[in-house]
Amino acid sequence: MSAIIEEHHHDDHHHGPAKGLMRWVFTTNHKDIGTLYLWFSFAMFLLGGTFALVIRAELFQPGLQLVEPAFFNQMTTMHGLIMVFGAVMPAFVGLANWLVPMMIGAPDMALPRMNNYSFWILPFAFTMLASTLFMEGGGPNFGWTFYAPLSTDFAPPSVTYFIFAVHLMGISSIMGSINVVVTILNLRAPGMTLMQMPLFVWTWLITAYLLIAVMPVLAGVVTMMLMDIHFGTAFFNAGGGGDPVLFQHVFWFFGHPEVYIMILPAFGVVSAIIPTFARKRLFGYASMVYATSSIAFLSFIVWAHHMFTVGMPLAGELYFMYATMLIAVPTGVKVFNWVATMWQGSMTFETPMLFAIAFVILFTIGGLSGLMLSIAPADFQYQDTYFVVAHFHYVLVPGSIFSIMAAVYYWLPKWTGNMYDETLGKTHFWLSFVGVNVTFFPQHFIGLAGMPRRIPDYALQFADYNMVSSVGAFLFGFSQLLFLFIVIKCIKTGKKATAQVWEGAHGLEWTIPSPAPYHTFSHPDEVDLKEAHG
Amino acid sequence: MANDATYESYYVPTDSKLPIFASLGIFLTVFGMGNMLNEMKAGVDSSFGSWVLLIGGLVLAATLFVWFSKVIEENHAKLYSDQMNRSYVWGMSWFIFSEVMFFGAFFGALFYVRFFVVPWLGGEGNRVPSDYLFYPDFVGAWPMVDTPDPTRFPGAIEPMGWYGLPLVNTLLLVTSSFTVTLAHHGLNEGNRRKLVGWLALTVGLGIAFLICQVLEYQHAYAELGLTLTAGIYGTTFFMLTGFHGAHVTLGTFMLLVMLFRAMKGHFKPDDCFGFEAAAWYWHFVDVVWLGLFLFIYILGS
Ligand SMILES: [Cu+2]
Numbered sequence: 044m045s046a047i048i049e050e051h052h053h054d055d056h057h058h059g060p061a062k063g064l065m066r067w068v069f070t071t072n073h074k075d076i077g078t079l080y081l082w083f084s085f086a087m088f089l090l091g092g093t094f095a096l097v098i099r100a101e102l103f104q105p106g107l108q109l110v111e112p113a114f115f116n117q118m119t120t121m122h123g124l125i126m127v128f129g130a131v132m133p134a135f136v137g138l139a140n141w142l143v144p145m146m147i148g149a150p151d152m153a154l155p156r157m158n159n160y161s162f163w164i165l166p167f168a169f170t171m172l173a174s175t176l177f178m179e180g181g182g183p184n185f186g187w188t189f190y191a192p193l194s195t196d197f198a199p200p201s202v203t204y205f206i207f208a209v210h211l212m213g214i215s216s217i218m219g220s221i222n223v224v225v226t227i228l229n230l231r232a233p234g235m236t237l238m239q240m241p242l243f244v245w246t247w248l249i250t251a252y253l254l255i256a257v258m259p260v261l262a263g264v265v266t267m268m269l270m271d272i273h274f275g276t277a278f279f280n281a282g283g284g285g286d287p288v289l290f291q292h293v294f295w296f297f298g299h300p301e302v303y304i305m306i307l308p309a310f311g312v313v314s315a316i317i318p319t320f321a322r323k324r325l326f327g328y329a330s331m332v333y334a335t336s337s338i339a340f341l342s343f344i345v346w347a348h349h350m351f352t353v354g355m356p357l358a359g360e361l362y363f364m365y366a367t368m369l370i371a372v373p374t375g376v377k378v379f380n381w382v383a384t385m386w387q388g389s390m391t392f393e394t395p396m397l398f399a400i401a402f403v404i405l406f407t408i409g410g411l412s413g414l415m416l417s418i419a420p421a422d423f424q425y426q427d428t429y430f431v432v433a434h435f436h437y438v439l440v441p442g443s444i445f446s447i448m449a450a451v452y453y454w455l456p457k458w459t460g461n462m463y464d465e466t467l468g469k470t471h472f473w474l475s476f477v478g479v480n481v482t483f484f485p486q487h488f489i490g491l492a493g494m495p496r497r498i499p500d501y502a503l504q505f506a507d508y509n510m511v512s513s514v515g516a517f518l519f520g521f522s523q524l525l526f527l528f529i530v531i532k533c534i535k536t537g538k539k540a541t542a543q544v545w546e547g548a549h550g551l552e553w554t555i556p557s558p559a560p561y562h563t564f565s566h567p568d569e570v571d572l573k574e575a576h577g
Numbered sequence: 578m579a580n581d582a583t584y585e586s587y588y589v590p591t592d593s594k595l596p597i598f599a600s601l602g603i604f605l606t607v608f609g610m611g612n613m614l615n616e617m618k619a620g621v622d623s624s625f626g627s628w629v630l631l632i633g634g635l636v637l638a639a640t641l642f643v644w645f646s647k648v649i650e651e652n653h654a655k656l657y658s659d660q661m662n663r664s665y666v667w668g669m670s671w672f673i674f675s676e677v678m679f680f681g682a683f684f685g686a687l688f689y690v691r692f693f694v695v696p697w698l699g700g701e702g703n704r705v706p707s708d709y710l711f712y713p714d715f716v717g718a719w720p721m722v723d724t725p726d727p728t729r730f731p732g733a734i735e736p737m738g739w740y741g742l743p744l745v746n747t748l749l750l751v752t753s754s755f756t757v758t759l760a761h762h763g764l765n766e767g768n769r770r771k772l773v774g775w776l777a778l779t780v781g782l783g784i785a786f787l788i789c790q791v792l793e794y795q796h797a798y799a800e801l802g803l804t805l806t807a808g809i810y811g812t813t814f815f816m817l818t819g820f821h822g823a824h825v826t827l828g829t830f831m832l833l834v835m836l837f838r839a840m841k842g843h844f845k846p847d848d849c850f851g852f853e854a855a856a857w858y859w860h861f862v863d864v865v866w867l868g869l870f871l872f873i874y875i876l877g878s
Binding site for chain 1: 586587589590591592593594595596597599600601603604607608610611614615617618619644660663664667668671672674675676678679681682683685686689690693694695697698702711712721724725726729730805806808809810811812815816
């Protein structure tokens, strides 16, 4: 047996990808697995997007036209779950898989077989989750935050499969993050210090730490639900001495760090792209690292700002209000640094840069509405209205998702060896940019005017803005098919890219050929650190 | 960090069929379990779910067995440099950290219930009106033997004391932490008899702990009226000690595997990651128990 292993050892730096479909099933290569994650997340993005369009179609006019209220609830729930756990998170893990080893001069992820395991759990988990829609009693209908007792005493039977699907996603995320942390801590090229790592690697190190810390808490809270539903425990039942509010505390202890899990890697992406197209080094690298760390720390101690109206003691309301406001400080540092990086740069506006600049502006709008929501007395008015929906969609769609698109355009030439079509890319950007704002900006107004979220019908005075919002949503949704076309066209017929790709780009990934060879940095002495500091 | 001696060659395993079988196994396990639970709840008499669960569990167990054997073979074939081995050390440490956070969720629930929910249900603080309307007769106390709604959650006759079996279990686990350390000393000295002997004793203590826990649960159900459905006291008691018991089971199994490996002649003083990982896990389980003993048994009764 050991002779066989020796043999593998000798040729494993030379072999290319295996032939056929099984390559993707058995692969241990970080680039293959990154590709799998990215395509999977795009499929989930289209599925979750379809659910969103069902919601927006129903809300196009007041009254009930297309779907039953019960099905509407399943759509809002599944849209949230699929987008958070199926689209945004796996997309960032895909980027980490592709980029982290190349950026730190590592041969692969630290635990390559476990890396494959982390990915292949996901298709099973999401198939099980999506199949609940066809079960008796329908799929999960209690909102993506699945508050008890809606998700326990009053849940459809399919909730059991929902719980186990969340368990599977948690196992996948924890193994994936352990892999990222270990790769970064143990496989950096000789001589690369932590403070020489590109910011994308830094943000992912901290993101992975957050994931390892809070995914087990999510597993804990769904386990409590499972026990309450099937084994008669009293976690969320006041009759037995428990408390439905306990659910919210445990859930949001996971949930608040979760929103940073979905935005910190985006900060890393933007911090890579803006310096390239401004042709300057990133302004305030060290302060970016410290700001990211502070945000991660603060994210653990602000969770109850989601629960201001639940009846907390006054001291709790005040504490969570002020602690939440503190997060604006490190976030402000970041926005300042991005703007300062662009200041007096010789800027060009290729598609990745357009998405990155839109990210800075629109994410800031989402951040400011977040600051409004952090004011406890004002939040009593905003709670559960479309203002909240507008807020978190501004940080997630033109925030996280724009950054993912920026990353795809930026690194696609490195991945495929071909340039994408710049005109089509810019068209995709402008359609998305207009679509996103037309969809979500009016939701601020209808929210402040009092329209509640997660309801299929609404009062007549909200009709105009809802119609505008629905038109924007369909514009944004169908623009993403253009994105798919651009990526396929790039792979099939794109012009050959150079190794450097972008004139102003720095970092180890640009020192290797395009497309990146199947194995890179296979020996520790292959790395030239002069290019390292991103 | 930049010391060249710490960097040798990298080992990247080639394609592997193991993860996809592990994915399939874990999927069938949870799908079968979900199916079984839903059938039980609906009163359907079908064994479909339990068969899927059984098959999934077997696929998962067999895959993990082959997987771990392969890693051990690769290690014996000297494919792992010191740097590669550090990946496993980091991996295990972060895995234990994730387990700490899992227990953290349940400890957090216990503290929240005990220090906020129970007094509020008893009429303290700013939730007085609603709780007064729902449960006017309820008196908040911990351990909660009388629940606000006894028709659904019958409550217990008596809480679990800390002396007797729980105290014995504490002594067993603390002792086992010492014995596993003595086994480690044996390993470091190259004294295999010492390693095997102390390790076998550790496994024995782990099994003794589990037997005592079974006896304790029987005592709770039969004599104290303390059940999983008794209300939040029973809920937190059984969930925290139960998950801990599950981890003791896993830890004992890991140590047992290490015992077999030690008897087969595996492990050298500078090559014993498997043993160390099991030992760290065992210390973690021990520390969790000390937390349980303090917060569930001593301060909870
Ligand atoms: Cu939050």
